[in-house]
Amino acid sequence: MFEYAPAPESRAVVDIRPSYRLFVGGEWTDSQGGTAHKTVNPASEEALSEVVWATEADVDRAVGAARKAFGVWSALPGSERAKYLFRIARIIQERSRELAVLETLDNGKPIRESRDVDLPLVAAHFFYYAGWADKLGHAGYGPDPRPLGVAGQIIPWNFPLLMLAWKIAPALACGNTVVLKPAETTPLTALLFAEICQQADLPPGVVNIVTGAGETGAALVNHPDVNKIAFTGSTEVGRQIARSVAGSGKRLTLELGGKAANIVFDDAALDQAVEGVVNGIFFNQGHVCCAGSRLLVQESVAEELLEALKRRLTTLRLGDPLDKNTDIGAINSAAQLAKIRELSEAGEAEGAERWSPACPLPERGYWFPPTIFTGVAQSHRIAREEVFGPVLSVLTFRTPAEAVEKANNTPYGLSAGVWTEKGSRILWMADRLRAGVVWANTFNRFDPTSPFGGYKESGYGREGGRHGLEAYLDV
Amino acid sequence: MTPSLADVASSNVALRNLLHGLPGVDRVGADQRAAMLGTRSIKTTSKALAIDLAIRMVDLTTLEGADTPGKVRALCAKAVRPDPGDPSVPKVAAVCVYPDMVSRAVEALAGSGVRVASVATAFPSGRSSLEVKVAETAFAVGAGADEIDMVIDRGAFLSGDYLKVFEEIAAVKAACGTAHLKVILETGELATYDNVRRAAWLAMLAGGDFVKTSTGKVQPAATLPVTLVMLEAVRDFLSITGRKVGVKPAGGIKTTKDAIKMLVLVNETVGDGWLDPDWFRLGASSVLNDLLMQRQKLATGRYAGPDYFTLD
Numbered sequence: 192m193f194e195y196a197p198a199p200e201s202r203a204v205v206d207i208r209p210s211y212r213l214f215v216g217g218e219w220t221d222s223q224g225g226t227a228h229k230t231v232n233p234a235s236e237e238a239l240s241e242v243v244w245a246t247e248a249d250v251d252r253a254v255g256a257a258r259k260a261f262g263v264w265s266a267l268p269g270s271e272r273a274k275y276l277f278r279i280a281r282i283i284q285e286r287s288r289e290l291a292v293l294e295t296l297d298n299g300k301p302i303r304e305s306r307d308v309d310l311p312l313v314a315a316h317f318f319y320y321a322g323w324a325d326k327l328g329h330a331g332y333g334p335d336p337r338p339l340g341v342a343g344q345i346i347p348w349n350f351p352l353l354m355l356a357w358k359i360a361p362a363l364a365c366g367n368t369v370v371l372k373p374a375e376t377t378p379l380t381a382l383l384f385a386e387i388c389q390q391a392d393l394p395p396g397v398v399n400i401v402t403g404a405g406e407t408g409a410a411l412v413n414h415p416d417v418n419k420i421a422f423t424g425s426t427e428v429g430r431q432i433a434r435s436v437a438g439s440g441k442r443l444t445l446e447l448g449g450k451a452a453n454i455v456f457d458d459a460a461l462d463q464a465v466e467g468v469v470n471g472i473f474f475n476q477g478h479v480c481c482a483g484s485r486l487l488v489q490e491s492v493a494e495e496l497l498e499a500l501k502r503r504l505t506t507l508r509l510g511d512p513l514d515k516n517t518d519i520g521a522i523n524s525a526a527q528l529a530k531i532r533e534l535s536e537a538g539e540a541e542g543a544e545r546w547s548p549a550c551p552l553p554e555r556g557y558w559f560p561p562t563i564f565t566g567v568a569q570s571h572r573i574a575r576e577e578v579f580g581p582v583l584s585v586l587t588f589r590t591p592a593e594a595v596e597k598a599n600n601t602p603y604g605l606s607a608g609v610w611t612e613k614g615s616r617i618l619w620m621a622d623r624l625r626a627g628v629v630w631a632n633t634f635n636r637f638d639p640t641s642p643f644g645g646y647k648e649s650g651y652g653r654e655g656g657r658h659g660l661e662a663y664l665d666v
Numbered sequence: 667m668t669p670s671l672a673d674v675a676s677s678n679v680a681l682r683n684l685l686h687g688l689p690g691v692d693r694v695g696a697d698q699r700a701a702m703l704g705t706r707s708i709k710t711t712s713k714a715l716a717i718d719l720a721i722r723m724v725d726l727t728t729l730e731g732a733d734t735p736g737k738v739r740a741l742c743a744k745a746v747r748p749d750p751g752d753p754s755v756p757k758v759a760a761v762c763v764y765p766d767m768v769s770r771a772v773e774a775l776a777g778s779g780v781r782v783a784s785v786a787t788a789f790p791s792g793r794s795s796l797e798v799k800v801a802e803t804a805f806a807v808g809a810g811a812d813e814i815d816m817v818i819d820r821g822a823f824l825s826g827d828y829l830k831v832f833e834e835i836a837a838v839k840a841a842c843g844t845a846h847l848k849v850i851l852e853t854g855e856l857a858t859y860d861n862v863r864r865a866a867w868l869a870m871l872a873g874g875d876f877v878k879t880s881t882g883k884v885q886p887a888a889t890l891p892v893t894l895v896m897l898e899a900v901r902d903f904l905s906i907t908g909r910k911v912g913v914k915p916a917g918g919i920k921t922t923k924d925a926i927k928m929l930v931l932v933n934e935t936v937g938d939g940w941l942d943p944d945w946f947r948l949g950a951s952s953v954l955n956d957l958l959m960q961r962q963k964l965a966t967g968r969y970a971g972p973d974y975f976t977l978d
Contacts, residue, residue: 193929195708198708459689460695462691463691466699506934
């Protein structure tokens with residue numbers, strides 16, 4: 192047996208401070224009454240650092256700093272704002288190894304993903320929107336579209352730095368200033384990003400980072416001087432936010448949950464379809480809102496595909512996220528692990544058949560093996576609720592029309608995948624699938640030029656591409 | 667897919683139906699998968715193991731118009747004793763030469779356990795009559811070759827005459843007797859991964875013991891994705907027919923890193939069963955010295971200059 196010796200990426204490249212304060216008005220400031228909380232490495236449960244959970248008063252200060260900076264920042268010519276964004280993008284590239292290691296430590300995702308997927312996309316997003324900053328008059332929103340003002344941005348823990356980039360880059364390019372709250376379990380890369388803003392000499396107050404949990408987020412959402420709320424996270428919290436801002440005049444974009452169908456036809460390129468299914472649900476431990484968590488496979492090829500899929504799963508490497516050969520890292524938190532376990536048990540109880548490859552789990556930390564449920568019915572909870580973990584539900588279909596019907600039969604509508612060698616069928620399916628993104632013969636591919644967002648309970652508004660500008664312009 | 671393999675060669679139509687009924691290969695996806703496996707980081711003990719395995723898998727090759735008995739003798743000496751200063755270095759799998767050099771190689775390698783492989787069938791183009799190809803094969807086998815590396819008729823394949831390709835392979839296989847037959851697909855000329863998969867199946871159906879990517883005379887040669895597609899083909903062929911076929915990427919494998927990437931590909935596509943010189947070969951020559959340099963570096967912590975390794 193060809194065993195791979197451990198190949199860990201060095202932690203020495205990153206310097207984590209024992210505690211962090213709030214980044215407001217371009218400097219590190221003390222919280223007024225906020226309590227300190229540990230942030231842990233989910234792969235080992237080791238405490239990495241302490242961050243403060245910002246209070247209403249802190250949020251008020253941050254919004255004040257952003258408001259003060261808005262006048263200067265929005266008055267800068269677009270070409271000047273672009274210079275700052277290009278500079279930030281370059282610094283991110285230069286410090287990408289440091290950022291990748293920190294992301295992996297705080298989040299639990301494999302270094303291969305933070306190094307090869309997250310960080311290149313983060314830099315690309317800043318480069319892309321830097322390019323728009325002086326061309327807003329040509330974006331199709333009138334000759335001189337104006338920014339909205341102060342944007343309050345709340346991001347999730349699954350792609351901490353990438354979601355920060357999706358939020359901050361377009362906001363700044365359009366001339367807004369921001370107060371961003373990272374998730375409570377993954378605040379560290381956002382705090383390192385604050386250092387990068389200082390390094391780039393970004394004017395004080397243009398970017399403010401307040402750490403905290405739900406209450407901090409609520410304070411930001413309810414602050415009267417915020418003009419725009421952008422949220423990525425659960426549908427449940429998204430609903431609360433929508434209620435809170437209703438009637439306040441604040442603009443709102445929501446990017447929420449999903450239960451995407453990955454649809455494999457019998458004429459698909461089988462080996463690549465298997466790779467796509469694996470990448471669709473096991474990428475980032477399934478902590479992906481657009482994850483292909485429902486596999487819809489044509490009955491005539493179901494047995495063959497499942498056999499190939501199971502064979503492929505036995506080669507997945509689960510373990511130390513810092514090891515360069517790890518495919519599946521740690522579940523981000525104890526709470527998320529409990530949720531995945533609960534839904535998996537419900538799947539078994541409802542009669543679906545559970546399968547995982549032989550896969551020893553590390554003793555410490557939060558871990559869940561890659562899992563497949565077969566014999567799943569549309570009515571099962573694991574076919575309807577977002578698991579947000581490495582759990583795939585397999586359903587079958589007989590005809591293209593049935594595939595569309597089953598794929599659309601969900602309250603969500605974020606993404607879908609179609610696997611077939613027949614081009615006309617791809618177009619036919621894409622026309623009928625009610626999902627913001629339809630991938631053809633690939634899955635979980637992202638690009639800053641491509642808009643992303645959902646139908647139905649998956650949210651509204653688009654991020655990325657020219658469309659992503661609209662969320663930060665007064666149009 | 668359960669093709670009826672017994673009467674598959676009854677007509678060109680039957681062959682075509684089978685080959686075109688194989689699942690397609692998506693180029694983007696195959697390239698991505700190969701690139702991802704290329705990022706595997708093989709260090710320390712696993713690297714040492716991989717280097718020795720790779721050396722044991724090398725088909726040390728010289729296929730030049732300028733080949734002489736002296737050149738072949740030198741290569742054979744290298745094959746048996748890759749590093750004269752270090753007896754712990756394993757022997758390579760085989761020496762691969764043109765048919766007229768087979769007897770020289772057999773002589774030089776007698777009793778060493780290193781096998782003699784010969785290209786045949788109007789290598790590298792394959793543009794000759796079946797009679798000539800069969801005769802050339804018989805000549806090489808008669809001279810003592812243990813293995814024959816034949817080329818397929820790419821022109822016939824690309825024009826859809828699968829039966830002609832099949833019959834040629836079968837005829838050469840018959841001429842091989844007990845010698846092992848490696849079938850060179852020349853993937854650089856087949857161009858698409860769909861063609862690579864079909865040609866691999868054709869070669870296996872016709873009785874090839876190995877499928878081999880390239881002659882080394884055409885670029886691109888042994889790329890990672892092409893090798894991946896061929897590994898998938900032998901894996902599927904085994905599960906359907908119960909017959910195991912080997913794989914030999916050849917051409918363009920120059921560094922230890924290239925060789926180790928190939929082993930990772932084998933490990934994560936078909937697994938242990940193929941991590942053996944009987945089932946996987948590396949057709950190369952210059953890679954051997956790089957493997958020796960890396961081996962010494964791993965053992966001593968220091969790189970020696972290229973002058974400390976023999977050029978043969």
